[in-house]
Amino acid sequence: QVQLVESGGGLVQAGGSLRLSCAVSGRTFSMYNMGWFRQAPGKEREFVAAVSRFGLNTNYGDSVKGRFTISRDNAKNTVFLQMNSLKPEDTAVYFCAADSSMRPITTTRERYDYWGQGTQVTVSS
Numbered sequence: 001q002v003q004l005v006e007s008g009g010g011l012v013q014a015g016g017s018l019r020l021s022c023a024v025s026g027r028t029f030s031m032y033n034m035g036w037f038r039q040a041p042g043k044e045r046e047f048v049a050a051v052s053r054f055g056l057n058t059n060y061g062d063s064v065k066g067r068f069t070i071s072r073d074n075a076k077n078t079v080f081l082q083m084n085s086l087k088p089e090d091t092a093v094y095f096c097a098a099d100s101s102m103r104p105i106t107t108t109r110e111r112y113d114y115w116g117q118g119t120q121v122t123v124s125s
Contacts, residue, residue, distance in 0.1 A: 009119030
């Protein structure tokens, strides 16, 4: 069974930075494309970023391009989300997710098989 555990969320002022981590256990980490999604109260869960199995390809949601960076360390079974220039509208629960399909990275939520419980990010104005 694959387990994903996020950490690094918290309260930050607008313009600040946070780094989220997601530790993955249970299977070979490099088998998975990894993604980050977020969900604000009353809104759909939305795509934030994805990284391919060996980190060669990345993709970002339009609202975070140029501010967020996704990366992974396959030796540590961990994926990261560096978030800079945070805005109040970035406030949400952030989830990491694993895609075992062995296909190119995707923004499609339904393609991800495994999910963490989420970590809260709150950006004050």
